[in-house]
Amino acid sequence: MGRKYYALTVAYGQSMIALLVVLNVFYPQYLNYTFIIFIVAMVIFTAITMRTQLKHIVGKEAKEIKEGKRLFSTDSKEVMAIQSTDTEVINELKPMFKATMTSFLSLIVLFVWYPLYFGYARSAASAEGVDVLTKVLVFLAGYEIPYASFMIINRLTQRSLREVVQVVTKYGVYDRGIVGTGITIKFPLNDNYSIKVNSRRKFMDIIMSRGRAKVRYRFYTRNLTRLIDIVKRYGNPKKIEFEK
Numbered sequence: 001m002g003r004k005y006y007a008l009t010v011a012y013g014q015s016m017i018a019l020l021v022v023l024n025v026f027y028p029q030y031l032n033y034t035f036i037i038f039i040v041a042m043v044i045f046t047a048i049t050m051r052t053q054l055k056h057i058v059g060k061e062a063k064e065i066k067e068g069k070r071l072f073s074t075d076s077k078e079v080m081a082i083q084s085t086d087t088e089v090i091n092e093l094k095p096m097f098k099a100t101m102t103s104f105l106s107l108i109v110l111f112v113w114y115p116l117y118f119g120y121a122r123s124a125a126s127a128e129g130v131d132v133l134t135k136v137l138v139f140l141a142g143y144e145i146p147y148a149s150f151m152i153i154n155r156l157t158q159r160s161l162r163e164v165v166q167v168v169t170k171y172g173v174y175d176r177g178i179v180g181t182g183i184t185i186k187f188p189l190n191d192n193y194s195i196k197v198n199s200r201r202k203f204m205d206i207i208m209s210r211g212r213a214k215v216r217y218r219f220y221t222r223n224l225t226r227l228i229d230i231v232k233r234y235g236n237p238k239k240i241e242f243e244k
Helices: 002-026 028-066 076-085 089-126 132-160 224-235
Strands: 070-074 163-167 171-174 177-180 183-186 193-198 203-210 213-220 240-243
Touching (some): 002 028, 028 183, 070 224, 076 213, 089 132
Parallel strands (some): 193 240
């Protein structure tokens, strides 16, 4: 879904930009509203695609897994209580926090860019003797420059995240797999998964490798021994490593 979602996002973004450029060129009186339309449309599109993606990835597999026998479960209160005593997790979550802040700052730059640039664009496009093609290029640059910058920053940020820790705040373990907050993991585990256990910090990480990137799904629990036994028996992991 990664490449498909990325291609769909780019196609949608370019379609929106083309529509807004047409509005700016032929209906300049609505210039102050086009940015609002662009932002609202992108937010709605992102929400719909993320919901669809999660429904496809999590919903279908979760239903299949939950048809099996539930063997273990942990609620969010227990997970948060244990996580609050794990002082080392803060450093592990910093890369994701930095990536989120970078994306947020990119949005702030976008909000600053629009009034500054389009004030110039309005004057340039309304000058006497300016043809339609020039107007199109002026307004197109106003959208394409921040859009391209935002996409590049996001891609570079994603590539820089070699390893991401995702704490699963609520989960149930079944004989067919694990269903947690925003994730599903089917049993038996394939070769893309490995397991690391830290008894001192009371968690088990199920690590999924995607090329160079790794996602560590973290499962905190007070009954770590039972969780490990169940995953060993039904998940049949290829490798389990115990951290000190």
